[in-house]
């Protein structure tokens with residue numbers, strides 16, 4: 001399966017045009033800094049979810065979360081290495097309005113709170129995968145293109161993993177209708193983001 005074919009297999013409700021990739025790649029160091037924070041957040045989010053299993057102990061839960069955290073820490077190490085080699089460095093602080101907006105979708109009270117948190121994680125993984133696919137296609141820099149291609153596969157695996165965990169404690173019809181609502185909201189939230197050298201930025205108008 002090619003990257004484009006696998007990207008169309010993603011469940012997302014909007015598709016990122018190649019022009020977005022070309023625009024954000026005009027500032028590769030700033031894009032790498034934003035990307036590093038995304039990986040850091042993904043790792044700490046998995047650690048945070050580790051002790052939030054549903055009422056019933058779920059087999060494989062801790063293994064799933066430690067696996068994601070380990071992958072994301074590896075991605076963070078990789079992106080930092082590329083960033084430093086290109087003369088950049090991490091900032092101390094970082095803003096991610098896209099993720100903040102998505103977090104507003106999380107309903108309070110269990111079990112829906114955990115379900116929504118896992119679905120938000122799945123959305124971020126699926127969108128990140130899609131964006132890495134576009135970046136791999138848009139990049140004329142061989143190192144970056146190969147890096148983004150490898151991340152695409154990994155983040156696809158993560159989005160499926162989060163969704164599969166939801167299946168373990170949510171009825172199929174309840175899960176499907178909430179997932180579709182979330183996908184619709186995600187496309188709207190992404191479309192409302194400002195353009196700029198960020199993984200989850202808006203498309204230049």
Ligand SMILES: [Fe+2]
Nearest residue numbers: 039042072075
């Ligand atoms: Fe990652």
Ligand SMILES: [Fe+2]
Nearest residue numbers: 042125155158
């Ligand atoms: Fe991930």
